[in-house]
Amino acid sequence: MNTMTATMDGATDNQRESDTAEKAPLDIRDHGDVGDYETIGEPFVDNAKMSARTVNVHYGDKQAIKDVSLDIGENEVIAMIGPSGCGKSTFLRTLNRMNDIIPGCRVEGEITLDNEDIYAGNQDTVLLRARVGMVFQKPNPFPKSIYENVAYGPRIHGLAHTKAEMDGIVEKSLQRAGLFEEVKDQLDKPGTGLSGGQQQRLCIARAIAVSPEVILMDEPCSALDPIATARIEELIDELREKYTIAIVTHSMQQAARVSQRTAYFHLGKLIEVGETKEIFTNPRHQLTENYITGRFG
Amino acid sequence: MSYNSTTAIQASLKKRYARERRFQWYGRLAVLTGFVFLFILLADIVSKGTPAFTQHFIRIAVNFDADKLEVSANPTEEELYAANFNGVIKQSLREMFPDVSGRKDKRALYKLISIGAEYDLRDSVLENPGLIGTKQEVWLRAHSEAGSYLKGQVDTQLDEADRRVKDNQIQWLDSLRAEGRTESRFNVIFFTAGDSREPELAGIKAALLGSAYTLLVTFFLAFPVGVLAAIYLEEFAPRNRLTDLIEININNLAAVPSIVFGLLGLAVFINFFELPRSAPLVGGMVLSLMTLPTIIITSRAAIQAVPPSIRQAALGVGASPLQTVFHHVIPVAMPGILTGSIIGMAQALGESAPLLMIGMVAFIMDVPGGVTDPSTVLPVQIFLWADSPERGFTEKTSAAIMVLMTFLIFMNALAIYLRRRFEMK
Numbered sequence: 001m002n003t004m005t006a007t008m009d010g011a012t013d014n015q016r017e018s019d020t021a022e023k024a025p026l027d028i029r030d031h032g033d034v035g036d037y038e039t040i041g042e043p044f045v046d047n048a049k050m051s052a053r054t055v056n057v058h059y060g061d062k063q064a065i066k067d068v069s070l071d072i073g074e075n076e077v078i079a080m081i082g083p084s085g086c087g088k089s090t091f092l093r094t095l096n097r098m099n100d101i102i103p104g105c106r107v108e109g110e111i112t113l114d115n116e117d118i119y120a121g122n123q124d125t126v127l128l129r130a131r132v133g134m135v136f137q138k139p140n141p142f143p144k145s146i147y148e149n150v151a152y153g154p155r156i157h158g159l160a161h162t163k164a165e166m167d168g169i170v171e172k173s174l175q176r177a178g179l180f181e182e183v184k185d186q187l188d189k190p191g192t193g194l195s196g197g198q199q200q201r202l203c204i205a206r207a208i209a210v211s212p213e214v215i216l217m218d219e220p221c222s223a224l225d226p227i228a229t230a231r232i233e234e235l236i237d238e239l240r241e242k243y244t245i246a247i248v249t250h251s252m253q254q255a256a257r258v259s260q261r262t263a264y265f266h267l268g269k270l271i272e273v274g275e276t277k278e279i280f281t282n283p284r285h286q287l288t289e290n291y292i293t294g295r296f297g
Numbered sequence: 298m299s300y301n302s303t304t305a306i307q308a309s310l311k312k313r314y315a316r317e318r319r320f321q322w323y324g325r326l327a328v329l330t331g332f333v334f335l336f337i338l339l340a341d342i343v344s345k346g347t348p349a350f351t352q353h354f355i356r357i358a359v360n361f362d363a364d365k366l367e368v369s370a371n372p373t374e375e376e377l378y379a380a381n382f383n384g385v386i387k388q389s390l391r392e393m394f395p396d397v398s399g400r401k402d403k404r405a406l407y408k409l410i411s412i413g414a415e416y417d418l419r420d421s422v423l424e425n426p427g428l429i430g431t432k433q434e435v436w437l438r439a440h441s442e443a444g445s446y447l448k449g450q451v452d453t454q455l456d457e458a459d460r461r462v463k464d465n466q467i468q469w470l471d472s473l474r475a476e477g478r479t480e481s482r483f484n485v486i487f488f489t490a491g492d493s494r495e496p497e498l499a500g501i502k503a504a505l506l507g508s509a510y511t512l513l514v515t516f517f518l519a520f521p522v523g524v525l526a527a528i529y530l531e532e533f534a535p536r537n538r539l540t541d542l543i544e545i546n547i548n549n550l551a552a553v554p555s556i557v558f559g560l561l562g563l564a565v566f567i568n569f570f571e572l573p574r575s576a577p578l579v580g581g582m583v584l585s586l587m588t589l590p591t592i593i594i595t596s597r598a599a600i601q602a603v604p605p606s607i608r609q610a611a612l613g614v615g616a617s618p619l620q621t622v623f624h625h626v627i628p629v630a631m632p633g634i635l636t637g638s639i640i641g642m643a644q645a646l647g648e649s650a651p652l653l654m655i656g657m658v659a660f661i662m663d664v665p666g667g668v669t670d671p672s673t674v675l676p677v678q679i680f681l682w683a684d685s686p687e688r689g690f691t692e693k694t695s696a697a698i699m700v701l702m703t704f705l706i707f708m709n710a711l712a713i714y715l716r717r718r719f720e721m722k
Contacts, residue, residue: 101612103536130615140606142625152624153614203610210614 040285041274043263045073049214049244050095050132055109057090057099057268064090068109068270070263072214077236077245079259079276081252083291086265088248092216095246096132097125113214130157133212137219139199141191141206146183149191149202150174153210169209177205178235197228204235208243215239217247221254233258252292256280264288342702346695352484352497353444354436355410355473359389359418361428370429377423382415386437394469405466409473411438413498436480441496441689446470447479450688461688487696491662492678496689499682501700503664507577507657507672508646508704514581514668515588515645520638522585523592527634530593531600532622551590558587559651567655575656575671583651588641595637599630632716639712643705649676675701 044051048071057065065087072078072095080088090099097118099105111118118128130153141149150170153159160166170187174180179201183194191202200220207215217236221229229251236245236258249255255262256276263273264287272285283289363370365388366380390406391397397406414437421435422428445451446462447470457464473479490500534540562583566572572579603626611621627634652658657673658681665672673681675697682694 096613098609098612101608126615126617128615129613134609134613136606136609136613138606140604140610142607142610143629152611152616156614156616156620156624206610206614 037269037271039069039270040272040288041278043070043270043273045071045076045261047074048072049074050111050113050246052091052094053110055091055094055107055111057087057094057108058104058106059102060104064268065094066268068265068268070270070273072244072246073261074244075240075242076261077240077247077259079255079262080246080248080265081250081255081262081291082265082271084250085267087268088263088265089218090268091265091270092218092246092248095214095216096129096134098129098134100125130210131212132214132216133207133210135200135203135207135215135217135220138223139196139203141194141199141202143190143192145188146174146191146194146202147187150205150209153206157210159210173205173209174202176208176239177201178231178238179205195228197224197231200224200228200232201235204232204239208239212243214244214246217245219248219250222250229254252280264291266291342695342698345692346697346699348448348450349487349689349692349696350484351448351481352486353439353447354480354482355439355443356434356436356478356480357386357389357393357410358432359385359435359437360392360432361385361422361430363429366429368429372426372429374423377419377426380419380422382418382422383412386410386414386418397465402465405463406469408440409443409466409469411440411497412495413493414438438486438497439479441687442466443470444497445688447474447481487693491664492660492673492681493662496685496687496693499690499693501675501678501693501697503661504673504675504678504697505700505704506665507580507661508674508701510577510665510668510672511580511584511652511657511674512642512646514578515584516638516642518582519585519588519592519641519645523589523638523641524596524634526589527593527596527600528622528627531597532618532626547590547593551594554650555587555648556650556654558583559654561586562651563654573669573671575659575661575673576669577657577665577672577674578668579655580652580657580674581668583655584645584648587648587651588645591641591644592634592638595640596630596634599633599637600626602633603629628719631719635712635715635719639708643708646701646705646708647676649674649680652677675704 050072052068052070055065055068056063068087068091070091080092082088093099094107094111095118097107099107107119113128113131117123118132142152144152147170150173151160151166154166154169160169171180171184174183179198182198183189183202191199194202200223204215204220221232224232233254236247239245247255247258259276261273262276262279264271264279264283264285266287272279272283272288274284279288280292283292362385363372365385366372366382367384368376368380372380387403387407390410391403394406397403417438418435439447442461443466446467451460451462451467453460453467462470470479486498487500488505489502490498491503493499530540530543562579566579566582567574572582607625607629608621611625612618616624652674656671658677659671659673660681661671661673663670679694679697679701682690682697
């Protein structure tokens with residue numbers, strides 16, 4: 001973290017140019033086309049919870065993801081970074097098949113959850129999404145009470161048989177999302193009446209109420225102020241003990257703070273992936289370095 | 298900024314603000330014009346229609362003589378039904394004005410009392426047979442022309458030939474009034490009776506109930522079909538040529554003149570399926586055909602307006618597409634769906650042309666007891682009364698319009714109440 005800041009602040013334009021010259025052998029034709037490529041770093045891990053193999057995603061004629069292979073390890077936080085339109089959100093959405101609802105979207109390749117193909121014909125998306133929860137960019141609580149927001153998932157999945165059980169799930173989920181103390185006296189108030197940061201934590205509580213194994217977060221803090229962001233980042237760190245988390249973020253500081261591994265996407269390709277510390281202190285690909293040093297993106 | 302551009306902007310500012318002020322005044326003028334016309338319309342209807350809610354009664358001494366009634370001293374019900382109450386009333390009138398002689402004058406005298414009075418009299422005797430053989434002061438319904446004079450609607454300065462209330466009748470009515478034998482009462486019969494040839498006996502109840510039954514049929518057909526079609530087309534149907542074609546056709550159907558639906562109803566429902574003519578059932582079916590496109594289009598718009606984030610949130614916690622739609626999309630879209638449906642129902646309530654085609658224009662005196670009984674509806678009733686020459690029907694026309702508008706306001710109020718309830722959740 002410190003080193004990264006140093007690089008960013010300390011590097012003069014001259015130094016950056018000389019860096020570019022040094023790293024030239026990595027065969028970059030230009031920023032727009034990285035040509036045939038191989039992901040740099042180690043995309044595979046031993047204790048993979050989910051793994052993607054040569055995944056291609058098309059929106060109609062447009063290819064959004066090209067040959068991405070990546071493992072998401074058990075109980076790790078993996079951050080996906082990259083410039084806008086690089087396909088990181090698309091990739092995240094393939095992990096719980098949220099792309100299914102987009103007309104014209106086609107997914108090729110293999111994605112497994114606990115070694116089961118989630119795109120297999122017999123895979124139920126309802127069950128998949130119960131196991132792989134999602135938190136969205138904009139807080140999107142249901143226009144119902146706080147209690148209902150959290151209780152909805154467990155209710156449709158039949159996870160609670162009595163009112164007391166449901167109360168327990170709601171309380172536990174809100175507590176885990178660090179929201180319980182703030183809202184315990186107003187559980188019947190509408191969830192949409194909370195502040196942005198509270199709403200996002202409510203969405204996290206809603207996601208964990210169905211006890212998923214993996215939580216996908218699509219830029220969960222982009223609509224929040226720094227204080228709310230810090231609160232959520234703390235939360236992500238706590239949640240790692242129980243859940244596997246994949247997070248897409250535009251903030252490199254955030255990626256550096258919350259994740260153990262980082263994957264850098266560029267124009268639909270997974271350019272580089274590795275230990276977060278490694279990526280930020282010693283990026284091996286020129287594009288990665290350009291991005292994390294703020295030269296573009 | 299250079300001096301030149303600053304002055305140029307300053308010069309143009311004045312013009313721009315003036316333009317805005319002008320535009321605002323046009324807008325205010327437009328709103329004001331609308332309000333003035335609305336006010337004139339309402340004032341006219343209310344001022345013309347209000348007298349229809351009161352009715353004059355005349356008190357006369359009636360001799361319930363068994364002989365005159367042509368019944369025995371202890372009459373059975375059948376005897377009473379055949380009794381000559383009309384003759385008794387006529388005789389009572391002659392007794393009150395003994396000077397009246399000559400057939401023409403006598404007929405003018407009898408015309409002070411409504412021809413419905415004999416039935417009122419019969420009913421009171423049926424209720425209380427003890428009246429037979431006694432002499433009672435009885436309030437009888439005035440004839441509509443007499444009532445219209447008592448309400449002060451007759452211009453006595455006009456030449457007698459141009460008036461329907463003649464000089465001798467005016468004289469009798471004035472003397473009755475002087476003796477305190479006339480009284481203005483709330484017009485109960487207007488709300489309890491069906492149509493009649495006599496204005497003082499004509500009521501709105503048949504048309505009101507006919508409208509209610511027709512709308513009920515329309516609602517129960519058009520609302521579920523329309524909303525389900527909208528949900529399917531918006532949430533589940535694939536986007537292809539066929540659904541595009543369906544969408545275009547729905548939009549075109551919304552613009553089809555309503556009388557065409559009436560012809561369709563006549564040809565299909567009545568001639569082919571042989572459903573009863575003039576019935577609210579067929580009327581409701583025709584109107585639901587007419588209302589369906591409106592409900593589908595507005596419901597689709599309401600469903601489309603539901604933020605995609607809510608759908609994603611529901612799918613994200615593992616709700617099935619059906620659960621997503623029914624637990625989250627529909628509740629949010631419900632206020633819009635209701636608004637659209639009420640607009641469609643209000644259109645249906647005010648529609649007369651297609652109903653003329655299926656025979657709901659017939660003269661029907663009986664209050665309908667169900668959706669298959671012949672009946673008419675409020676707008677058609679208004680049309681029928683507006684067509685009648687009697688003065689009494691002119692005020693009834695306006696009064697019926699007031700009832701129709703009250704019905705409409707009631708429906709809208711219900712819609713607003715339902716919308717509020719759904720928005721609260």
